Amino acid sequence: MQLSKDLHSEDGWRLRETGYNPERIVASGSNFLVGNGYMGYRGTTEESTCKDFVACIVSDTYDNADGKWRELCNVPNPLYVCASVDGTPVVPENGSILNFEKELDMKGAVFSRSMKWKNAHRELRIQSERFASMSDIHLLVSKYCIHALSDLELSLDIGVDANLWSLNGDHLPNKKIYQFEDMLIVEAFTSERDIPVIVCEGLLETSHDLDGFSLKTSETMITRNGSIFLSRGERLEFSRVAAVYSGNDVENPLEKGICDVRSAREREHQGLKDAHDSSWKKIWSVADIEIEGDHLAQVALRFNLYHNIIATPRHADHLPIGARGLSCQAYQGGAFWDQEVFNLPFFIFTEPEVARKLLVYRYRRLDAARKKARRLGYEGAFYPWISGDTDEELCPSHFFSDVLTGRRIRNHFNDWQIHVSPDIVYAIWQYYSATDDYRFIEKYGAEMVFEVARFLYSHAHFKKTKQRYEIIRVLGPDEYHENIDNSAYTNYFSAFSIRKALEILNMLQEHSPKKLQRLTRKINLSSEEISGWQEMAEMLFLPQPDLESRLIEQFDGYFSLEDTSPEKLSERLKDPNEYWGWPNGVAVETQVIKQADVVQLICMLPELFTPDVQKANYDYYEPRTHHRSSLSPSVHSIVASRLGYKKAAYEQFIDSVTVDLFDVGVHSSGGTFIGGIHTGACGAAWQMAVFGFAGLSVRGREINMDPAMPDHWKKLSFKLVFHGQLIEIELSQRSISAVADERNTERVALFLNGSELGVEPGMKKIATFSTGEESVVGKT
Amino acid sequence: MQLSKDLHSEDGWRLRETGYNPERIVASGSNFLVGNGYMGYRGTTEESTCKDFVACIVSDTYDNADGKWRELCNVPNPLYVCASVDGTPVVPENGSILNFEKELDMKGAVFSRSMKWKNAHRELRIQSERFASMSDIHLLVSKYCIHALSDLELSLDIGVDANLWSLNGDHLPNKKIYQFEDMLIVEAFTSERDIPVIVCEGLLETSHDLDGFSLKTSETMITRNGSIFLSRGERLEFSRVAAVYSGNDVENPLEKGICDVRSAREREHQGLKDAHDSSWKKIWSVADIEIEGDHLAQVALRFNLYHNIIATPRHADHLPIGARGLSCQAYQGGAFWDQEVFNLPFFIFTEPEVARKLLVYRYRRLDAARKKARRLGYEGAFYPWISGDTDEELCPSHFFSDVLTGRRIRNHFNDWQIHVSPDIVYAIWQYYSATDDYRFIEKYGAEMVFEVARFLYSHAHFKKTKQRYEIIRVLGPDEYHENIDNSAYTNYFSAFSIRKALEILNMLQEHSPKKLQRLTRKINLSSEEISGWQEMAEMLFLPQPDLESRLIEQFDGYFSLEDTSPEKLSERLKDPNEYWGWPNGVAVETQVIKQADVVQLICMLPELFTPDVQKANYDYYEPRTHHRSSLSPSVHSIVASRLGYKKAAYEQFIDSVTVDLFDVGVHSSGGTFIGGIHTGACGAAWQMAVFGFAGLSVRGREINMDPAMPDHWKKLSFKLVFHGQLIEIELSQRSISAVADERNTERVALFLNGSELGVEPGMKKIATFSTGEESVVGKT
Secondary structure: OEOOEEEEEEOOEEEEEEEEHHHHHHHHHOOOOOOOOOEEEOOOOOOOHHHHHEEEEOOOOEEEOOOEEEEOOOEEEEEEEEEEEEEEEEEEOOOOOEEEEEEEEEEOOOEEEEEEOOOOOOOOEEEEEEEOOOOOOOEEEEEEEEEEOOEEEEEEEEEEEEOOOOOOOOOEEEEEEEOOOOOEEEEOOOOOOOOEEEEEEEEEEOOOOOOOOOOEEEEEEEEEEEEEEOOOOOOEEEEEEEEEEEEOOOOOOHHHHHHHHHHHHHHHHHHHHHHHHHHHHHHHHHHEEEEEEOOHHHHHHHHHHHHHHOOOOOOOOOOOOOOOOOOOHHHHEEEEEEHHHHHHHHHHHHHHHHHHHHHHHHHOOOHHHHHHHHOOOOOOOOOOOOOOOOOOOOOOOOOEEEOOOEEEOOOHHHOOOOOOOHHHHHHHHHHHHHHHHHHHHHHHHHHHHHHHHHHHHOEEEEOOOEEEEOOOOOOOOOOOOOEEEOHHHEEEEEEHHHHHHHHHHHHHHHOOHOOOOHHHOOOOHHHHHHHHHHHHHHHEEEOOOOOOOOOOOOOOOOHHOOOOHHHHHOOOOOOOOOOOOOOOOOOOOOOOOOOOOOHHHHOOOOHHHHHHHHHHHHHHHHHHEEEOOHHHHHHHHHHHHHOOOOOHHHHHHHHHHHOOOOOOOOOOOEEOOOOOOHHHHHHHHHHHHHHHEOOOOOOOOOEOOOOOOOOOOOOEEEEEEEEEEEEEEEEOOOEEEEEEOOOOOOEEEEOOEEEEEOOOOEEEEEOOOOOEEEEEOOOO | EEEEOOOOOOOEEEEEEOOOOOOHHHHHHHHHEEOOOOEEOOOOOOOOOOHHOEEEEOOOEEEEEOOOOOOOEEOOEEEEEEEEOOOOOOOOHHHHHEEEEEEEEEOOOOOEEEEEEEOOOEEEEEEEEEOOOOOOOOOOEEEEEEEEEEOOOEEEEEEEEOOOOOOOOOOOOEEEEEEEOEEEEEEEEEOOOEEEEEEEEEEEEEOOOOOOEEEEEOOOOEEEEEEEEEEOOOOOEEEEEEEEOOOOOOOHHHHHHHHHHHHHHHHHHHHHHHHHHHHHHHHHHHOOOEOOOOOHHHHHHHHHHHHHHHHHHOOOOOOOOOOOOOOOOOOHHHHOOHHHHHHHHHHHOOOEEEHHHHHHHHOOOOHHHHHHHOOOOOOOOOOOOOOOOOOOOOOOOOOEEOOOOOOEEEEOOHOOOOOHHHHHHHHHHHHHHHHOOOHHHHHHHHHHHHHHHHHHHOOOOEEOOEEEEEEEEEEEOOOOOOOOOOOHHHHHHHHHHHHHHHHHHHHHHHHHHHHHHHHHHHOOOOOOHHHHHHHHHHHHHOOOOOOOOOOOOOOOOOHHHEOOOHHHHOOOOEEEOOOOOOOOOHHHHHHEEEEOHHHHHHOHHHHHHHHHHHHHHHHHHHHEEOOOOOOOHHHHHHHHHHHHHOOHHHHHHHHHHOOOOOOOOOEEEEEEOOOOOOOHHHHHHHHHHHHHHEEEEOOOEEEOOOOOOOOOEEEEEEEEEEEEEEEEEEEOOOEEEEEOOOOOOOOOEEOOOEEEOEEEEOOEEEEEEEOOOEEEEEOO
16 A cells, blocks of 8 residues: 555555655665664665665764764674676666665564666666564674576675764774675774774675685775676575674674674574564564554554664663664764653553663663763752763754854753653653552662752752742753743653652652662762752642633743744744744744643643643644644644544644654754654654553553544554553454453453453453443453 | 044143044034033034934933834924025035034033135135033023125024934924924924923024024924125124923923023023033032043043033933933933942032932832832832833843844843842942931832842742852843853842841831831831841852952853953954844853953952952953943953052043043944943043042941052042032042031041041141151141
């Protein structure tokens, strides 16, 4: 089925792009990425080079090459193949490309492409496929085939291309390029700390004998080079493996890489593929969401789940999810608040052990957050706005320029956008609520939550004349308005964080008093501080809904700003690429906002706001929202679902899930490359389906469902892990069924619109909406 | 003696400009202004028109014509004369101007000019003079003379030109222009509130019979028009008077104007002049400062004193001193902090009754300040940044544009530059210290000081983790850095204000408990509030000098900003007219400041800082100061005098007193006219002489002198009024003499470098510096 002009999917799993289109190169390379959370290999062809944005981005390789930007390394490309016919390289420039197709099989996480190439004399077909192994995360495995459609005098270069595309400086300036045994090796060292990064490539199976090939090396490339005659109809095929390691992964990456390639050879391509398949099968068995009645929604949703999965370093608990995942170097491979608020819920409810690792990552960055707080004059933990795996705040003070003046712009995301810290507390609590993982709280969560509470207390000011705490000079999620006071979003989540700190304190006091004692001693937590938190929890100013309009003011004075719309505002632009926000953008003195802010608050803490407040604020803020963050439509979709705005909820869902798929965004802003996969939006896709359309919410130890499925959908089904129990939910327009896995150990307290539908292990329950009737179907 | 290329003064009182130079027209018109605090008439010639920046700016005529800017009216010009010879108007365009001279006699406050005009056939000399009567402030009095240097067939237009130069809109769109009896009248009405403004002109004495002249009227002009034949050598002379009134001055301005002109005729030119002279004589008898040994310093200092006097509405207690006085409409005729900090001390120590009126003016604006505070969410009195005589904050949110983008700039002078309120408290206290005027405190001062304390308390935030009050998001005097916290200047003066509030509270409690009771009832002052002030007085954060460097940080984080110099910074400009400050100017992220800030603090509160601290901060901040406010050099000069930096003190003095005289400033910024007299700098001139070179300070009921006169000065003498006693101080390089007026009623406690030199009424005391010897010379 056709999804857009060049995108197709027949089975809902395989995404196919047809036609060779150089303009699509950035987006297509990202969309057809393969990866495993350790590395991401862009969906480019084997003959592509740095100009085509080829990249294999590897986690945990942070390097600062230009003295300004720390970012992940793009490592040498071990999948490089260049075929030549009669001395002419088989590339688009030298012939016609016909029947070009790329396919991403999301189920198996395999990229493949095929194309016919012909010039006046010769004709051939290239087919190739690759995967970044989910079971052996350091391995890239590929197959390559040339099918002679005419007699061919073929010359081949098969090797590693170390001429790298890099956004900010040469991260691997020192490279050793050599052959070892029959492997091709690039041993590189990062510019800043000289960390070794190795790529070790070896052939697996070949259809023809390539022993006669000779070694060809240059400063930036090493290949096996040789010639072969193929008669018309004949195929040349070979499969390869490459191991990628850095000195941050293992002590001796070179040794490990060589060893991995040797062992891969023993397992052969099929063995590697089977292991990879099996890992993905396990993931999808819980992660997948099925939609019936909307093919686009099905494919696009899976596309987002897939990218959320491959962006996530499930192998480690010291690495973040980058805002562009491992699809490129943009946004420095660092985690924003997106990680907790957008990416994480999917894992909390499908693979809580992965969610836990992401939260442990934040624990491992606690000292960095403490340092940042101290550097800026605060106490406790002020998490970086962009967080890598060093102690740094990756977010620079200046990262783009005023297009009208060329002057750099000082954005205060790094020092004023404090909500990332309470967002982490929110995520910790969400994780705990869904998993009941008390040990996590004891070991990691409590300390983080306490330190965030401490930070917020030290950030707040007490206003004596108003007898309230205030939070001054911040940015909420809406980045068009910096330097604001009492951001509704920030204040509510600060109050939330401090209350949770007190709640956890009581919890530990009751259940693990000794551990609490050790912790309070470790972090020097005094009873005066705790009294301060108690006071702040009660006296922090929380902007209340207006009695008449029911509106919550986004921040002090927001309603006094000029009331206009994004459309009208865009007419004031002198240059289409102008930044709309601080300090001088067209939106600054208006009510036009970049993305969901009060609506984001309502989305995340719906229990605090009555339906009329939710509705009034959605109705007010949505038309004033520019949606210039890929994180914005999803939040609106979820709230719209809850409000019964089915049309809007669906439209915003589609906007959100297709932002990368249909390449809606821009790839560069003020000269800065910002292409790549919007991993936050990918995470949000799951939330729109489950929190929005299925209407899932957690209250204490219960799950509630309040579905609002699009009218044309026949079925929406997904699995949930809750308190260690696995259940499968299937919604139709008329009924809901819940099947509890037979390995479950306890009843799951599932509520439908408030009435209980508890499911015992191995049982299935069905309820119909019209009658409210409930039936137990018995063992599955 | 020549002061500059075209400026001369022989006697130190008369300032003479030679040569006709159209490029000097803006500055020269301002410099040669005559005025009396009610109106200012620019130093233009009688034949000049609106294109030559003719203006007669009248106080208390605030009008908002363009819906954006409220400013004073420029009223119809009643001194217009145009002579024509053979039908050719005698203007520069039509002939040669020879021997052009303008003179300002600062002693008599009389403007005069003379010039020879000739064309191929005819030659004549025009001489004219004028004054704005200091005794009859609604009267402009002038003389005009044509001396025929060849036979002349002369045609004359003598009348009122109502075609007006105006900065922001037509303030007098409705005008009636007519003759009444033999007076020429323009009766106009302000655009916004229809306030009548009248100009009523009449001839006084004439050398020739002008009865045959006929009336000529147009929409914007009314003149007596006629012809006269003058033989070579013959002179035509006439004198005129014009009365100017607005409906804000008297109930029936027209009647009053007519009546004034009639009565002026009876007094004749000489009678009017005598009264005017006598008023000025009285003013100068106390106001003047004599310098021997430095003619430029003498003339320039008097020039500044003169302009400070004529800018000041001594006739009323409900009007401000405009930042450009009455020299033009720029800066809206409104008072800034300049009024209290720069203009006022001169009056406090020479004409305390005028100083009192200026402070009563602030009392009359107390409700406006209360309204502003409430509008911005505070309590008490937040004085406007620009204050006219309405309840408005005259300072608009946008008043200039980014020259690079054309986009308007939002400066936060109106809502963040809060120090004007504590500056008023400082002035109140300075006035009280110098006058002992307890009745003023009772009636006006206490209420203002309490309301400012209340405002500051409501503005401050308490930082629980630091156990201190902080003042967040302000601008200090240095306007390049907006949005700063804990401005040293602002915090110290806030503490000062609150302490003075408590001191006054105690004073009233002791001396006028009933009045205090009435006042606290009137303003609802509670004991809780007072406790709050007490706490804030003790716990407000005051940035302390660093133990090693002795530096006081201008605001939180200032020392972390890029350390560069104004010179280096100017190399970064893309356009020479760029604004350096907020939000995007080149200085914002650097330590380069616009004007004295910490040095201003040290200048005003020297008793709080030890000499090493004063020195360290002067040394540090001065090279980082751009001095882009005319208020900056004077402050540095005073502090330099105290530090013994004699050369710097003198250079900064000269820079400051010649800013207008030598036309150093710019007349327009971002398309906005900002020409005119820098009245703040004029007021500062007196302070540099008396507080700086003479080293005067008041401690309790004592005056201390710690002179640091420039080495080449032979004498510096001035008069002081202190606690109602008049003394004359004369400094030489070797001695000081103090003469107490014989009408004094008590001994003046004068100290020289700490040792007493008390002067009894009518006595003179002399002390020599070298020996410390003291001699009483006896009755003067």
